[in-house]
Amino acid sequence: MATTRTDSRQRSGRGKLLAGTLILAFFAVVTLAASQLAPYPKNDIDFESWLAPSGAHLLGTDSYGQDVFSQLVYGTRTSFLVGILAGLITTVIGVLVGVTAGFYRRWVSDALMFLVDLLLIIPIMALMIILASYLPSMGLTSTILVIGLLSWLYMARSIRSQTLSERQRGYVEAARVAGMSNVSVMLREILPNLYPIILANLVSVTTQAVLAEAGLSFLGIGDPKNVSWGTILALAHANNAIMYDAWWWIVPPGLATALFCFGFILIGNGSLERYRYKRGAAQQL
């Protein structure tokens, strides 16, 4: 009995990690090889409108006579890049602000957190709309920046409160006594202990970034030249896809975001289980 239990604990999280990595790898491949994988060229409008799914058009065609499956493949690129890159920007800022504000308890960090608390109340989506509609043009880069630079508030707050409690622990005191500088205490002692909370936040900000991109595109303020899962839905809605019962134009983009986020959730949960296994089960989130 004892051995089987150890075995299952050793394996814990590995399956999820593997499945999550496979899902993300799948999206990465689609992103890189979009033009090879899509059956028809981008913006090819040579087909009949409103065709239901068939062998020639796996997900049918839309009102413009474009192949929906090809659009979905090209759309993956934008959504994947925005999700990953904006999510990373957010995470870096969130960790940086959270850890420093939690570690140095000076008035500057208190003031910073007060500001964060203020801004948290104002809906980020509304702020993004203001920014995006005033920017002269919304390319892929500005979409990534607008989303990445505006979404770190909640993360900074949660990282800070965790840093505050870590700072009280004995190991931080010990590292200080041993003569470590503040920066190395933060980087080498506190940061590894924040791993679970950073990971949980990373998963949620990446998910949020993909959804924010979809929302902005749906509002017509994403990158007009790029296809994304959001623009596909925006076009479907603007062209009354519902009235034509064109579920093949509506359902796939939403499922794509769900699968993408599911991959991240799997990786997040899986590596948390690994982390707990390696560090002992005492670690609680």
Next chain:
Amino acid sequence: MRIEPAYAVRRVAFAAATLLAAIIMNFLLPRLIAGNPAEMIASQTALGSAEVADAIKKQFGLENDSLLYQFKQYIVQLAHGNLGISYFNYPTPVAGVLLHALPWTLGIVLVSTLVSYSAGWLIGIRGALKPGTWFDNVALAVSFFINSVPYFWIGILLILLFGYKLDWFPMGQAFAVDYDTLSAAGKLRSIAYHAILPTVSLAIASLASHILVLRNNLSRALTEDYMVLARAKGLSARRRTYQYGVRNAFLPAFTGFMLTLGHVVGGAITMEIVFSYPGIGMLTYNAILNHDYPLIQGAFLMIAVSIITVNLLADLIYPFIDPRVNLS
């Protein structure tokens, strides 16, 4: 069971500071990003007449280059409820257009928040009390799924199913075409009937985070030492669960509730477009299409003010739920 004056003052001051932050952002952001698009508030081409443009420029202090002066004028105009003139609805003032749209948004946002909060509460509690059951697993899986799809996608699917296929509910708009001919009760019925699907969509979309938060909080509360003590004292399971567990799980969730409100409003913007619902979101969408900058800015401010107000109200109710906050 009362509010400490010091606490109330602190919360009001915080709300005022948030409002100021929103106003400063609204004033500064356009000026920082695109040179001086504040000019757009009074753009001649947009307003048609040079005299009108000049008058508005003067109102908003745009003839003076000093930012501080412009800000002072901006505040003065704001205090008079003047947010500029909407380009597209010229010559209707932005404030009027917004006030017309606000009740629609507030209606569906507040009702759907209450619905999703209570439903999420019930589902989350049941899941936390019986973790690992099929009910709990399904609730968790559905929550993660809902959290991974855009709000408006849920709306589109519900319209497709309940509006188009089953024809149970209207596919959009806030009231019937023959609204003006209806009696008062008929009008009310028409509005409620049209509001059901958008409200339910918003409630479903925001349900997931409530379930997850409450389930998480309650699971944690159930492992606290005071639960063991309550058991040792011989309290009934029922009393332990509800008065000790749920009561304590509810408190942090209330704060979360306020934070999610911003999220729901963000979601409502796209949801309104899906349903052609005439609220702030639809207005913002049209304003973006028409490059109606005064209206975009006004909508932002209106959203901020509504959320700050609701937050302040929640803050002031909080001491009645948890008297301890008076002390902190």
